[in-house]
Structure formats: C-alpha cells, structure tokens
Amino acid sequence: MNGYGALAGKYLKQQKRRTVLTIVGILLSVALISALGTMGQSMKDNMVDKTIYDYGAYHIGYGDATPELLETLQHHALIKQAGAIRKGEVTSLAKGYKLELAEATTAGFELAPIHLLKGRFPSAAGEAVVEEWALAQLPGAPGLGGKTELVKPDGTKQAYTIVGVLNNQRLNMTYGTGAAYAWMDDAAVLADAVPGTNLSVAAVFKRGVDISSHLPEFEKLSPKTFGTNAQLLALKGETSDKSVNLSLIIIFSVLIGLVVLSTIAVIYNAFNIAVLERMRHFGLLRTIGATPSQLRGIVFREAGLLALYGIPAGLLIGCGGLWLVLEAMSAAGFNILTFDGFKLTLHAWILVGSAIVGLLAVMLAAWLPALKASRVSPVDAVRGTGNIVRDSYKRVRLPSVLRLVGIEGDMASKNIRRNRSKFRITAFSIVVSITLFIVFHYFAQEAFKVVVDDSRDDQVAYQLLSAFTQAEDVRLGSPAQDLLDAKTIADIEALPGVERVYRRYMMPDAQAYLPSAVLNRDYLSRLGEDVFAKSTLGGEEIRIVPAYTTLYDEERMKQAEPYLIAGTADPAKLSETNGVLIVQKVKPYIQAEDKKYNMELASLAVGDKLSLNFGTQEQPLMREVRVGGILSQAPFSPTTLGTELYVIGTKTTYAALLKGGSGRDGAERHGPAGGSILRWPTARTARRSSRRCKRLPTRTRRFASSTSWKNSGRGASSISR
Amino acid sequence: MKLPDSPSLTAKTARSSKRSKTYRSPSPQGEFVAIVGASGSGKSTLLHLLGGLDRPTGGAVRIDGEDLYALKESQRAVFRRRKIGFIFQSYNLIPVLNVEENITLPLLLDHRQPDRAYVSELIDTLGLGERRKHLPSELSGGQQQRVAIGRALAYRPAIVLADEPTGNLDSANGREVLELLKLAVRQFHQTVVIISHDMNVAAEADRVLRMQDGKLVSDSRGGVVQ
Numbered sequence: 001m002n003g004y005g006a007l008a009g010k011y012l013k014q015q016k017r018r019t020v021l022t023i024v025g026i027l028l029s030v031a032l033i034s035a036l037g038t039m040g041q042s043m044k045d046n047m048v049d050k051t052i053y054d055y056g057a058y059h060i061g062y063g064d065a066t067p068e069l070l071e072t073l074q075h076h077a078l079i080k081q082a083g084a085i086r087k088g089e090v091t092s093l094a095k096g097y098k099l100e101l102a103e104a105t106t107a108g109f110e111l112a113p114i115h116l117l118k119g120r121f122p123s124a125a126g127e128a129v130v131e132e133w134a135l136a137q138l139p140g141a142p143g144l145g146g147k148t149e150l151v152k153p154d155g156t157k158q159a160y161t162i163v164g165v166l167n168n169q170r171l172n173m174t175y176g177t178g179a180a181y182a183w184m185d186d187a188a189v190l191a192d193a194v195p196g197t198n199l200s201v202a203a204v205f206k207r208g209v210d211i212s213s214h215l216p217e218f219e220k221l222s223p224k225t226f227g228t229n230a231q232l233l234a235l236k237g238e239t240s241d242k243s244v245n246l247s248l249i250i251i252f253s254v255l256i257g258l259v260v261l262s263t264i265a266v267i268y269n270a271f272n273i274a275v276l277e278r279m280r281h282f283g284l285l286r287t288i289g290a291t292p293s294q295l296r297g298i299v300f301r302e303a304g305l306l307a308l309y310g311i312p313a314g315l316l317i318g319c320g321g322l323w324l325v326l327e328a329m330s331a332a333g334f335n336i337l338t339f340d341g342f343k344l345t346l347h348a349w350i351l352v353g354s355a356i357v358g359l360l361a362v363m364l365a366a367w368l369p370a371l372k373a374s375r376v377s378p379v380d381a382v383r384g385t386g387n388i389v390r391d392s393y394k395r396v397r398l399p400s401v402l403r404l405v406g407i408e409g410d411m412a413s414k415n416i417r418r419n420r421s422k423f424r425i426t427a428f429s430i431v432v433s434i435t436l437f438i439v440f441h442y443f444a445q446e447a448f449k450v451v452v453d454d455s456r457d458d459q460v461a462y463q464l465l466s467a468f469t470q471a472e473d474v475r476l477g478s479p480a481q482d483l484l485d486a487k488t489i490a491d492i493e494a495l496p497g498v499e500r501v502y503r504r505y506m507m508p509d510a511q512a513y514l515p516s517a518v519l520n521r522d523y524l525s526r527l528g529e530d531v532f533a534k535s536t537l538g539g540e541e542i543r544i545v546p547a548y549t550t551l552y553d554e555e556r557m558k559q560a561e562p563y564l565i566a567g568t569a570d571p572a573k574l575s576e577t578n579g580v581l582i583v584q585k586v587k588p589y590i591q592a593e594d595k596k597y598n599m600e601l602a603s604l605a606v607g608d609k610l611s612l613n614f615g616t617q618e619q620p621l622m623r624e625v626r627v628g629g630i631l632s633q634a635p636f637s638p639t640t641l642g643t644e645l646y647v648i649g650t651k652t653t654y655a656a657l658l659k660g661g662s663g664r665d666g667a668e669r670h671g672p673a674g675g676s677i678l679r680w681p682t683a684r685t686a687r688r689s690s691r692r693c694k695r696l697p698t699r700t701r702r703f704a705s706s707t708s709w710k711n712s713g714r715g716a717s718s719i720s721r
Numbered sequence: 722m723k724l725p726d727s728p729s730l731t732a733k734t735a736r737s738s739k740r741s742k743t744y745r746s747p748s749p750q751g752e753f754v755a756i757v758g759a760s761g762s763g764k765s766t767l768l769h770l771l772g773g774l775d776r777p778t779g780g781a782v783r784i785d786g787e788d789l790y791a792l793k794e795s796q797r798a799v800f801r802r803r804k805i806g807f808i809f810q811s812y813n814l815i816p817v818l819n820v821e822e823n824i825t826l827p828l829l830l831d832h833r834q835p836d837r838a839y840v841s842e843l844i845d846t847l848g849l850g851e852r853r854k855h856l857p858s859e860l861s862g863g864q865q866q867r868v869a870i871g872r873a874l875a876y877r878p879a880i881v882l883a884d885e886p887t888g889n890l891d892s893a894n895g896r897e898v899l900e901l902l903k904l905a906v907r908q909f910h911q912t913v914v915i916i917s918h919d920m921n922v923a924a925e926a927d928r929v930l931r932m933q934d935g936k937l938v939s940d941s942r943g944g945v946v947q
C-alpha cells in the first residue's frame with residue numbers, strides 16, 4: 001500500500017458482491033447509453049446512405065442545362081464537384097426488352113444514383129456499364145469485359161466495351177428497360193454545346209459551406225430548372241425542414257436522459273448504503289487524521305474504480321449487444337426500421353460521449369454519499385456506543401394504510417418512518433425503473449411497429465412480378481396472362497429450400513353496402529358521419545364502405561387460420577357457402593388528433609349477408625356473399641386497414657362473384673335513385689371469367705373509387721423460405 | 722530517540738458553559754499520566770477534547786503551543802495525524818487493512834512514506850513480527866490492541882491518548898499492553914495520557930489526575946488545580 005487511496009480498492013474487494021452489482025449497474029447504463037447513441041446515429045447514417053443510394057449524392061441540380069452552367073459550377077468557389085449526365089437513346093433488344101444508354105462525366109457517376117455491382121465506372125470513350133439483368137439480354141450476352149453495340153445519345157451506333165456491371169433496379173426490370181451509362185469528357189461537354197440535348201448538371205458543395213444560405217444564389221443561375229436533393233439536405237440539417245433531425249435528437253435525448261437518471265438513482269443507492277455501513281470506519285479514519293476532503297476522495301476514488309471497470313465493459317456490451325440484436329433480427333427476416341440491410345455505424349464521439357456521460361452520472365451519484373462520509377463526527381465513531389448514523393425518527397403519528405393490516409403492517413409502517421431517506425431512495429428507484437420500462441416499451445412498440453407488424457410478407461424471400469401493359473387492361477378487352485404457368489410454379493416449389501409459394505392476384509375494387517346499424521357508432525363519431533356515403537338498399541338505410549377485396553389461394557388461407565376469431569378459414573367450406581373472410585378491426589388515422597386508433601369498423605357476424613358492389617355508383621354490379629369467418633387481422637400486408645372493410649375470398653367464391661361482371665357494360669343497370677338499387681345481373685357474357693386469379697402485387701389503395709375494374713395485371717407469385 | 726520540543730499540554734474545557742474548569746498539565750517529555758475517575762466523571766470527554774475530536778463550548782486546548790480549536794477542521798485533522806496518537810478501548814482498526822498497513826496508515830494519510838526500519842522495529846517490539854500481513858479479524862484482542870499502539874506510535878506524535886486501552890482485555894493481555902505503553906514512555910520518550918478506572922493502571926503511572934463530576938479534583942504531582 002503506497003497511499004491511503006488504496007483503501008478504496010480494498011473496501012471494494014472486501015464487498016465483492018456489491019462491487020460486482022454496482023459495476024453491472026454502471027455497465028448496463030453505459031451499454032444502454034452507447035447503444036441508444038449508436039442506434040440514433042446509425043439510423044441517421046442509414047437514412048443518409050439510403051437517400052444517397054436512392055437519389056444520388058448531389059446537393060443541387062439543374063435539368064435541361066447548358067454547358068456554360070456546368071462550367072460556372074465547376075469554377076464556383078463553394079462547389080466541390082459538378083458533374084453532368086446526358087440522357088440517351090434506347091436500343092431495342094430481344095424479347096421486347098430495351099436498353100437506355102446515357103452518358104455521364106466522371107463526376108456525374110459519383111453524384112448520380114448509379115450503383116456498381118462489379119467492375120468499374122467508364123473512364124474513357126467507348127466504355128460502358130450496363131445493368132446486370134440487361135447484360136444477359138444483349139446480343140451474345142457479353143460479360144464483364146465484353147463488347148457490344150449501342151445507340152449513342154446522338155442517335156449513332158457505337159461499339160462499347162463493358163467495364164462494369166450495375167445493380168439491378170426493380171423498376172427498370174418491371175418495365176423491361178435496362179439502364180446503361182457511357183463516359184463523356186467534361187471538355188467535350190463544354191466544347192460541343194448542343195442545346196436541348198437533355199443535359200442535366202448536378203453539384204455538391206464543399207464541406208463546411210452553409211448550404212441553405214447559398215441556395216437562392218444558385219437558384220438564380222437557372223430558376224426554372226433548379227432543384228435540390230431535398231431529402232439529403234433535410235437529413236444534413238441544411239434546409240428549413242429540420243424536423244427529421246430534431247425529432248431524432250429529442251427522442252434519443254429523452255431516452256438517454258432517463259437512463260442517466262436511473263443510473264444516478266441506482267449508483268446513488270448502492271453508494272449510499274455502502275457509505276452508511278462504513279460510517280464508523282470513516283469516523284476512525286478521521287480520528288487518525290484523515291481530513292474531510294480525504295474521505296470524499298476515497299469515496300470518489302471508489303466510484304472512479306467502479307467506473308473504470310464498468311464503462312469499457314458497458315461500451316463493449318452496448319455496441320456488441322446492439323450488433324447481435326440487429327444481426328438476429330436480420331437473420332429472422334425482419335427489416336430493421338424499414339431499412340433494407342441496416343448497417344451499424346460506430347462513431348468515436350458516441351463512445352467517448354457515452355463514457356463521459358456515464359462517468360459524470362457515477363460521480364454525481366457518489367456526490368451526496370461522499371459528502372455524508374466527510375461529515376462524519378470522529379467522536380461518534382470512537383464513543384463506540386453504536387449509532388453513528390442518526391436516523392431522524394420523528395414520532396409523528398401519521399395514519400398509514402399499512403397499519404390496517406395488523407401487527408406486520410404496523411411494524412412495516414414504523415420501519416419506513418424510521419428509515420425515511422432509505423425509503424425515499426427505494427421508492428424513487430422503483431419509480432424510475434417503472435418509468436423506464438413504460439417509456440422503453442412504448443418506444444420499442446412505436447419505433448418497431450413496422451417490424452413487429454405481424455405480416456407473413458416479412459418472411460417472403462422473393463417475388464416474381466411484372467407490370468401490366470395497357471393492352472392487357474381487361475377493361476379494354478384483353479385480359480392479362482398469368483405471369484407464371486402452373487409448371488413453372490411447380491418447378492419453383494420443387495426447388496430446395498422453398499417452403500411454400502404464394503400466388504398473388506389482382507382484384508377489382510368493390511364497395512360494401514353495410515346496414516347503418518352494424519357500423520360502429522364510435523368509429524363514425526370519431527371519423528365524421530360523412531366518412532361513408534349514406535344510401536338505401538331494400539328500404540334499409542345503408543352506408544357505402546369501400547371494400548378491400550383480395551383472393552387467397554390455399555396456402556394463404558392456411559396462414560389466415562391463426563387469426564380466426566369466428567367461423568372457418570377452410571377454403572372448401574367457404575366455397576360451398578359462398579363465404580368470405582372479413583377483417584373488421586381497423587386502425588384509422590385520425591388527423592384531428594394525429595393518432596391511430598384500434599377499433600372495430602362494424603359488428604358483422606358469421607352468416608351475415610354482405611352486399612358488394614363491383615360496379616360504380618351509377619352502374620352498380622351487385623353481388624352478395626356471406627361472412628364465413630372473421631379474422632383479427634390479415635396474415636399478409638396490409639394486415640389492417642383504416643377506412644375499408646377487408647374482404648378475403650377463395651378462388652371459387654371470386655370466380656362466382658366475378659362471373660359476367662363488366663365495368664363498362666352497364667347499360668341495363670341504373671343508379672340507386674328511387675327504390676332498390678339491387679339488381680342482379682342474370683345474363684352476362686362470360687368475358688370476365690378469365691380475369692380471376694389476377695392481381696398486381698403492389699396494389700394502390702383507393703378510397704371510394706368510382707371506377708372498378710381499374711387494375712389488372714399479370715399474376716405474380718411470392719416464394720417463402 | 723528524542724522529541725524535538727518538550728511537549729506541554731494545556732486543557733481548558735467545559736461540559737457545559739456553567740461548569741467550566743481549567744486543567745493545566747505541564748507534561749514534560751516521556752511522562753506517563755493517568756486520569757482516573759468514576760464512570761461519567763468526564764474522563765473520556767476530556768480525552769476527546771485533548772485529541773481535538775470534540776468541540777468545547779468554551780476554553781482552549783493547547784498542544785505544543787498550538788490552540789487546537791482555533792484551527793480549521795481540516796487543519797485539526799492534519800495536526801491530529803502529526804501530533805496526537807489515539808488508542809481506544811475497542812481497538813478501532815481498519816478491518817480491510819493488515820497489521821503493517823494499519824500501522825502506517827496515518828503516515829500515508831499525511832502523504833509521507835513510512836520509515837520502514839522504524840516501523841519494523843516497532844512491529845517487532847510489539848511482538849507482531851509474525852503477523853504483519855494479518856488482518857485485524859485474524860488477531861486476538863490483545864494483538865489488535867498492540868497494533869493500535871503501534872499505529873499511535875508510528876508517526877512519533879507529541880502525545881499519545883489512550884482511552885481505557887485495557888478495558889476489553891483479560892488481565893494478562895491488559896498487563897502486557899500497559900507494559901508496552903510504559904516501554905513507549907521509556908524507550909521512545911513518549912508522553913502517554915491514559916484514562917482508566919482501573920486503580921492498577923493508575924498505580925503504574927508517573928502522575929495521576931483524579932476527576933469527579935467533570936472536575937479535576939486531585940493531582941498526584943500537586944499540579945495546578947484551579
């Protein structure tokens with residue numbers, strides 16, 4: 001022992017259990033703080049990355065630009081980099097696919113959202129990069145390093161060497177037009193100024209430039225075609241819209257504040273007890289000549305030692321734990337906060353900041369106990385008569401509920417009164433932990449709502465889909481073909497690792513005519529009486545509620561089983577009884593309150609008749625089904641709706657429903673005016689029958705749509721692993 | 722070994738403002754003083770006041786010419802660890818420190834490195850040579866009290882104050898402790914003030930002060946009693 005300070009370590013060693021517990025307390029809070037900080041920063045970084053990936057890294061851009069504008073930007077003192085892209089011509093490929101070749105300057109490649117899969121960007125004339133899928137469609141399917149002939153933006157054909165392969169773009173694939181880029185020289189752009197050649201210019205500012213204050217000045221250069229990468233600038237806090245950053249900061253500050261508060265409470269409690277227990281020792285130290293400040297020093301040193309072990313371990317566990325959780329979530333197939341491939345970014349300032357915050361919290365927690373230790377009276381310690389710590393035992397006869405439960409309660413009440421300060425600390429700790437639990441629970445629920453949304457879609461490994469063309473729109477008479485034939489689907493099902501294949505079908509819109517009586521009064525009062533139009537049907541007052549109709553194949557029906565509240569989800573039984581499944585639980589967003597509610601839309605029961613209009617208001621096409629089963633939520637996205645009734649049918653049910661229906665062919669039908677609007681079409685052409693089993697995968701939702709049969713599309717299949 | 726200055730002790734104290742009494746105890750170096758009296762006669766209070774632990778309601782305590790209670794709390798602590806050694810009835814050792822560390826702790830508190838040779842000599846003299854790495858809980862009562870004596874002597878204070886040092890010990894151990902204190906007076910020329918109600922202790926002392934009801938009633942040396 002070379003100094004009295006070693007006493008601190010010796011005390012800690014003697015009280016191993018408490019020391020370990022206190023270190024664990026510090027560790028946990030530092031872990032929480034660093035994990036929260038890292039999570040917040042990572043969220044922001046991922047948002048920035050995603051924005052850059054989706055929209056490009058540029059800050060400002062000009063469409064339809066002149067070469068002079070590029071030159072001005074390149075020589076501007078505030079601009080770090082300016083690039084140009086010239087939109088190109090389309091080269092037609094086999095099987096109706098197309099390839100659009102654009103040209104970009106070296107800086108243009110960096111600023112635009114062009115993503116290399118392998119290889120490099122072109123850096124000389126005659127070099128090009130092509131999207132991976134489109135590469136296979138080129139004549140002779142040239143690989144990386146191969147040659148091909150493409151139409152240049154000026155309309156002439158030229159041979160290109162493929163130096164890089166680009167990531168596939170979903171939209172390009174859906175529409176069958178691939179992207180390719182060739183290189184163009186900055187000097188060439190500036191020199192051969194051909195106006196109206198679809199030149200776009202983009203630029204990034206230098207680091208440290210106050211972008212928002214300089215935007216007007218750049219807008220003046222070409223006010224009509226000026227644009228900003230608004231999302232990126234917002235994330236960088238460079239626009240008036242600081243809400244994204246601000247809300248992130250507020251959420252994470254509140255969480256970190258709570259953690260710090262609870263750390264202080266826990267560590268204070270531990271230290272307080274440790275100091276109270278040792279009051280006699282502190283008194284002894286005073287008799288042999290320790291000054292009050294030396295005693296404070298010993299307590300702070302203990303705190304420092306605990307922090308020395310707790311903080312690094314906490315940082316390690318915080319970041320490691322976060323990584324593990326995210327890794328596990330990705331492995332389980334969840335999208336983290338809607339990001340594809342959420343990446344954890346570690347920042348030194350967060351680690352250092354967490355360490356400092358943790359240390360400050362520990363020292364703050366040790367402050368009062370240290371003061372208490374330094375104020376011990378040496379005489380009290382040596383008198384040896386026992387009580388060093390004088391409890392302020394007030395003989396106040398406060399009525400206590402505890403006294404009502406007999407002698408035990410009476411004693412408990414007395415003890416609480418005697419150890420008032422301990423009681424307060426304990427109560428405070430409980431309050432803090434309950435608050436923490438509630439707040440974290442709430443945040444976890446809110447923040448991960450997208451993730452915990454119990455949808456089987458999250459387990460779908462990949463989807464095959466395609467856009468329908470206008471020619472395939474059923475309204476125009478030629479129904480779309482299925483994307484995959486039965487044999488291909490069977491082949492996919494046979495692939496190793498494929499668990500099941502879901503088919504997706506494009507369904508027409510419909511309106512449910514619900515008797516006013518079955519609608520939830522509370523729902524109507526909250527969303528407004530006029531949310532659903534009133535009408536009459538067979539003399540009964542009804543409301544016209546938009547229906548989200550969808551078709552489940554057998555595989556999908558099986559997934560609905562767990563959510564069944566009443567009735568059956570057996571496709572055979574449903575088909576027999578002309579039955580459908582409905583979800584009448586809704587989560588409407590109420591704008592006035594800025595809140596989402598969980599409530600029932602209607603109170604339909606199994607066996608109830610459900611009138612659906614597949615036509616328009618003016619030309620109704622009424623169908624009647626029965627409620628065969630009621631689900632608490634749909635197994636696939638969207639799991640719940642806001643202002644629509646979820647109607648799920650089987651193939652047979654819908655085949656019957658759609659038989660003979662036609663949105664255009666409504667000459668014999670008339671509107672709801674006067675008497676019954678229900679008019680069963682008896683003789684219809686079977687033109688629509690082939691339309692069953694069609695559904696566009698990403699279906700746009702419409703409210704009270706006036707035209708039905710609007711969407712058609714190729715069938716699509718989802719494959720679940 | 723000689724102390725640089727001849728220590729002198731003056732105590733003027735009061736248990737209440739009404740009963741105020743002055744004791745003047747000019748103690749030449751190396752004197753063994755016993756304060757005796759019945760329980761509650763104020764012996765311990767006097768000792769605590771002499772050691773700067775308590776706070777008098779009036780009067781002054783001077784040790785080595787320094788008015789203890791004119792000093793600030795922290796200065797008094799420093800004075801205590803340099804000039805005053807305490808020995809208590811209940812040993813009052815620091816339980817987490819071993820024999821050697823307990824003995825050198827006051828020096829360490831004073832930011833001084835202990836004189837190893839002197840500490841070793843002290844430990845050997847106290848008969849604790851075999852036990853220097855033992856914790857207080859591993860020692861007998863007599864051994865613990867010897868450690869306390871060692872601690873009080875380690876920094877060569879001006880005065881050692883012993884509060885019933887034999888009170889918790891059997892007669893053999895008690896005698897041994899008493900012998901050690903006498904040895905300190907002879908060998909290290911240490912002034913020792915011991916309070917006790919044990920007349921055997923008083924019999925060993927060079928000088929006996931008798932207290933009653935908070936007043937000094939007699940001095941075997943015929944010192945000034947006002």
